[in-house]
Amino acid sequence: MASVSVSHLIIFIASLVVAAGVAGTLTTGVERVSNAVEDGSLDVSQQVRTDIDIVSDPDSPSLNGNNNLTIHVRNTGSQGIFIQPDSIDMVVNGEFVPNSDLTVTDANGDRTTARTGDVMEITVDNTDTEYIPDGEDNRVYLTINSDEEVYEFRS
Structure with a gap:
């Protein structure tokens, strides 16, 4: 019985590590997209104000x-x-x-x-x-x- 709980604990820890990696990757991706949109909006704002x-x-x-x-x-x-x-x-x-x-x-x-x-x-x-x-x-x-x-x- 103890071998089952040990294997469950190992699988649980591995799933937490994978979830943390996915969350970190998604956070970084969202931050990059946000920065790109902000930079693009500044460029468009400058273009619109120039005539x-x-x-x-x-x-x-x-x-x-x-x-x-x-x-x-x-x-x-x-x-x-x-x-x-x-x-x-x-x-x-x-x-x-x-x-x-x-x-x-x-x-x-x-x-x-x-x-x-x-x-x-x-x-x-x-x-x-x-x-x-x-x-x-x-x-x-x-x-x-x-x-x-x-x-x-x-x-």
């Missing part, structure tokens, strides 16, 4: 003597945007423009952040690479915090 509009005239693009393109962008979202090339992704006529070819300034003054309603002036340095051919239709894709705008013009 931009290109206010440059497509019928009269701003091209200077070096064929540099200047685009004016208004922050219409509720979140400020850093006025620096690192915060902008730009594709001109299918070619990605590296940050080293962008100059970003505050069109209304000399702030470092474009607040709601502020206009930024983005200049594409076109002296090294021909991003903008003369007399052709051109397309600029501008992305800031996952908000995309398209600017089409004829040079």
